[in-house]
Amino acid sequence: MFVRPARPYLAVGAAGLVVLWAALAYTHPVWLVGLAGATGLSVVWLFFAVFFRDPERVPGEGVVSAADGRVTIVAEEEGMWRIAVFMNVTDVHVNRFPLDAEVESIDDAGEGFRPAYAPDASHNVQRRYRLRTGAGPVEVIQMTGVVARRLVSLVQPTEEHRKGDRLGMILLGSRVDIRIPVAAVRPVVKPGDRVRAGSSTVAVARQ
Numbered sequence: 001m002f003v004r005p006a007r008p009y010l011a012v013g014a015a016g017l018v019v020l021w022a023a024l025a026y027t028h029p030v031w032l033v034g035l036a037g038a039t040g041l042s043v044v045w046l047f048f049a050v051f052f053r054d055p056e057r058v059p060g061e062g063v064v065s066a067a068d069g070r071v072t073i074v075a076e077e078e079g080m081w082r083i084a085v086f087m088n089v090t091d092v093h094v095n096r097f098p099l100d101a102e103v104e105s106i107d108d109a110g111e112g113f114r115p116a117y118a119p120d121a122s123h124n125v126q127r128r129y130r131l132r133t134g135a136g137p138v139e140v141i142q143m144t145g146v147v148a149r150r151l152v153s154l155v156q157p158t159e160e161h162r163k164g165d166r167l168g169m170i171l172l173g174s175r176v177d178i179r180i181p182v183a184a185v186r187p188v189v190k191p192g193d194r195v196r197a198g199s200s201t202v203a204v205a206r207q
Helices: 004-023 031-051 119-123
Strands: 069-077 080-087 094-096 101-109 126-133 136-143 151-153 166-170 174-181 185-187 201-205
Touching: 069 174, 080 185, 080 201, 126 151, 126 166, 136 166
Parallel strands: none
Antiparallel strands: 069 080, 080 174, 094 166, 101 126, 126 136, 136 174, 151 166, 185 201
16 A cells, blocks of 8 residues: 555556556667666666555554654653654655644744754754644654655644544655653653554553
């Protein structure tokens, strides 16, 4: 399964490759050049097919990760836990809701395109989803990087969603942060841990 916004592009690309490979079935003066071109385009299409994959996930316990990748930050700031996950180009890039939530607002902010793993990347161009949850106000922040500069939203304000539902995606890597009240939860991950969006537990309710 592929993420919804990518399906038309992948379908058109696949149709074009079928036509190109069919044309090469006939004798052609430069068939070796055509074969090389078709092979190269096929590799590119397969790369994007893998990149845009969108597997189903079974929601985990507690607060789940909003992104696939590696945890880079677990820090307390202004009464909120910030849990940041860096996505490589090979990770699934569909971002998910960490809890059952209502989308209060979606806002763009920040400036610049620093490396997403850098300490000052928190100031990069970003999209902030403010959510109303049973744990209090929660934010999911999609953050751009040097290469990953396109942020995609799959939801709108006022919508209600379940934990693990699809929220958006970032093209070609970068970082997704969760901010959640310190009084409500305690983290159960640390920098360096690998997590999966929608299924890996990153925090649990305080007892």
